[in-house]
Amino acid sequence: MSDPSVPSGPAVRLVLEAADLVKVYAAGGSGGRSKTALAGVSLSLAEGTCLGVVGESGCGKSTLARLLVGLEQPTAGSVTVLGRPVASYPRAELARRLQLVSQDPFSSLNPRLSAGRALTEVLLVHRRVPGRREAAARVTELLDMVALGSRFTDRLPHEMSGGQAQRVAIARALAAEPEILILDEPTSALDVSVRAGIVNLLTRLRSELSLSYLFISHDMAVIRQLSDRIGVMYQGRFTERGPWQAVLSAPLHPYTRALLTAVPEPQPDGSLLADEPVGAGTPDAGPADVDASAVGSAAVGSADAGAADAGAAAEAGSRVARCPYLPRCPISIERCRTEDPPLEVIVPEHEAACFRAGFSGAGISEAGEAGIRPAVAGDAGAMAEVFVAAWREAYPGVVPEAVLAGLDHGRTARWLAGLIDERAEGETDVAVADERVIGFVRYGTRPPEPVGYVFGLYVHPAQAGRGVGRALLGHAERRLREQGMEVVSLHVFEANERARRLYAKAGYAPDGSTRVEPEYEATEIRLVKALP
Secondary structure (H helix, E strand, O other): OOOOOOOOOOOOOEEEEEEEEEEEEOOOOOOOOOEEEEEEEEEEEEOOOEEEEEOOOOOOHHHHHHHHOOOOOOOEEEEEEOOEEHHHOOHHHHHOOEEEEOOOHHHHOOOOOOHHHHHHHHHHHOOOOOOHHHHHHHHHHHHHHOOOOHHHOOOOHHHOOHHHHHHHHHHHHHHOOOOEEEEEOOOOOOOHHHHHHHHHHHHHHHHHHOOEEEEEEOOHHHHHHHOOEEEEEEOOEEEEEEEHHHHHHOOOOHHHHHHHHOOOOOOOOOHHHOOOOOOEOOOOOOHHHOOHHHHHHHOOOOOOOHHHHHHHHHHHHHHOOOOOOHHHOOOOOHHHHOOOOOOEEEEOOEEEOOOOOOOOOOOOOOHHHOEEEEOOHHHHHHHHHHHHHHHHHHOEOOEOHHHHHHOOHHHHHHHHHHHHHHOOOEEEEEEEEOOEEEEEEEEEEOOOOOOEEEEEEEEOHHHOOOOHHHHHHHHHHHHHHHOOOOEEEEEEEOOOHHHHHHHHHOOOEEEEEEEEEOOOOEEEEEEEEEOO
């Protein structure tokens, strides 16, 4: 399969191609399962360009690098270097065509060889100089090229910093005079300031030596600096690929958007979340608070049928025809449960493996323009989308993956429509902006307790930071106060520390009681607040 994100034409020379690469590692020991590291990866690298490959740890990036340089053989598929199958190259000739720069220079450099000897060895083995006298001059030239200088000629790896050792590793790769460099996370083990120096070095060398790069990283900032095109990998395949500007500014796949928005919180007290709505991106009141029988039949399937099917699907893994991103996807639809979306062109030169490519739920007005009104049965479909998206965004690692995978838009919509029609447990109100439901809250009482109760509060993850959740919570509190309630309570998952912090900011405190919902295998704590 060709890479349509690579511009075609007579002036474009492809120096590296991979077609439908599959790599399966056999199970270790009796009863173990085989592991599919790559599941049909295809790519093309044009001369003088850089393809950035980004993805989380374990997605198959390093396996791809090892297959491209011939260190491992694919289970299926092929690799072509400069028009020839990689398997047809003698190892020495292949090394003169492409070189690998690995993540940890100290593991790739011989600890007993000085920088000068390591470079000299490469120059002589690959006959890049006539003899040792010429090699000495070339070693100095290479060390100057990576901004180290001849003073490093006699230094051993343990006498260098991480950045210096990585520069030697790059110089050693360049000594073979390859056309292609496969850079496998070459900056991830370095300090930020040192990392910037390596990135600048690679940018300069690519220009000066007309090199072609395949640059692998999990750091979007580094990928952006070097790449002409970006490929996003998830579970052994590309989920999105295209020009770097398009991928970063207008991502088509929800996983790419998740990578771009994954910013760690520097202050664990949650102070940076002060402007973020309670419930935004997290169903903070906890879907487990809903009547278990209703959720069992509508949201996640019955305990003996739907949940069991979802669990079997999770165990079956790649044997089940479904989108691999389904358990984490906030915008999935029914089709995603039964089909695996192919990587296909969505806009010119920009591919994505998503049935809803480009949809994010964004483009909705700020909270100040949102209105809150009673829900009607016709809102159930949009509410189900909010519900499923909020769960899948907030609860990986909190509830079993089978529960998240089993969430179904259609059943959830029917369940919500029933709650609205029957006014079960109380009121259901929706937040609407631009004629679209962006969140909802369910509240009422739980006899015989003489207090108000928030059964569930859900905001679409795309609305995080816009005050929608805070507005819904305040609305529910006011309505309960009008009904004579002096105290309001709700439940949150104990493991959801972010939600607990946000509710604490809204004046809620734990009353010391907990409960465990067997269906979700998670402990919930009860929070209460005195209404003014």
